[in-house]
Amino acid sequence: MEQRPLLNVTFVSSILGIISFFIFMITLPEKSLHLLSGFILFPFSEKIIPGADSHKLLHWLAIVVSIGFYIIFSLGLVKLLYKKENKSYPKIICQDEIAAMLDAVESSTDFHINEKIIHFMNEFDKTTAQMFGMDRKDLKSLWVLQMGQREYEQYFGKSKVGRYDNENKTYLCIVDLNDESHPTEEEKRIIQWALRQPNPQFWDDRIKRNFRGVHKEFVFVRNYGEFRLGYALLFNQYGKVTEERLKQFHIASSYLMLLGKIDNLTEKMVKYIVEKVV
Structure with missing residues (x-):
């Protein structure tokens, strides 16, 4: 009998992480949410940090956008460093042709x-x-x-x-x-x-x-x-x-x-x- 493929562990972990995130977003008190958004958005201007009396949705929108920005910035930095490393250490050329x-x-x-x-x-x-x-x-x-x-x-x-x-x-x-x-x-x-x-x-x-x-x-x-x-x-x-x-x-x-x-x-x-x- 053909076996059913097992679910990918990474996929399951991602789904559980998203569900946990939304539960956390709904249950977090407004005061704690304000502190969290201020902590995550500290590199930016205070003008874009939602106030303590702002709606929860606005706080979470700011948090999600800032986290997305951090991820993109980190990936770009890693890619730049990787390119520099490759540039600094040239490789021997025509290795396949030499072997053949x-x-x-x-x-x-x-x-x-x-x-x-x-x-x-x-x-x-x-x-x-x-x-x-x-x-x-x-x-x-x-x-x-x-x-x-x-x-x-x-x-x-x-x-x-x-x-x-x-x-x-x-x-x-x-x-x-x-x-x-x-x-x-x-x-x-x-x-x-x-x-x-x-x-x-x-x-x-x-x-x-x-x-x-x-x-x-x-x-x-x-x-x-x-x-x-x-x-x-x-x-x-x-x-x-x-x-x-x-x-x-x-x-x-x-x-x-x-x-x-x-x-x-x-x-x-x-x-x-x-x-x-x-």
């Missing part, structure tokens, strides 16, 4: 892996553009990967297509997913300069003076230790990189400092970018 990409690298075909890699990279670009208040098409972002000499020759043979580092015997693969053009000489020099800096995350607004090109501000994040994976943002106007946006980006992109340490992932990313993008 890592799962694919471990167990999927190349086609599926490529699909997850490009989805992650595009979603990261899109979210980063929103973070800096820009349209995706206006964001100048560069994905930077490093290839060893053997890995490079596997894809390009002996031709010097990439940016060669004689000291480390490595090549840089620099890709802009939003623009099919190759990185400029200025952008290549900025990236190489960035890779010599000690911090894996940093910002600089002197690149216009130092490199005498079109870009004015620069943000960069790369993995710890031996370089393998990096991400650069270049801005051709001042003011896009604020302290708050920079802090948000540093927290949101912090996992990039670890993804570059996953050899299996970076090898698949290099393979996909070289075959499908470059």
Whole structure:
């Protein structure tokens, strides 16, 4: 036999509370009612507090309206504090895309892996553009990967297509997913300069003076230790990189400092970018 659903405890409590409120309203003496309304309405002007000889209904109307105001004010304050808390503690972005990409690298075909890699990279670009208040098409972002000499020759043979580092015997693969053009000489020099800096995350607004090109501000994040994976943002106007946006980006992109340490992932990313993008 089908059981009848039990009554909701909250619903029953609410009904009993309303009934008790009306009983209390009817039975409370006028003198006590006046004291109660004065206590509840004390933050307001005395002009809106009903007098001792006012009708009971007027007292209760004032009490109900003031309680409603307190509830709305409290909810608004809680919502405001909650928004500030969320603003103060940015979240890491693209967590679902990262998880799907890592799962694919471990167990999927190349086609599926490529699909997850490009989805992650595009979603990261899109979210980063929103973070800096820009349209995706206006964001100048560069994905930077490093290839060893053997890995490079596997894809390009002996031709010097990439940016060669004689000291480390490595090549840089620099890709802009939003623009099919190759990185400029200025952008290549900025990236190489960035890779010599000690911090894996940093910002600089002197690149216009130092490199005498079109870009004015620069943000960069790369993995710890031996370089393998990096991400650069270049801005051709001042003011896009604020302290708050920079802090948000540093927290949101912090996992990039670890993804570059996953050899299996970076090898698949290099393979996909070289075959499908470059």
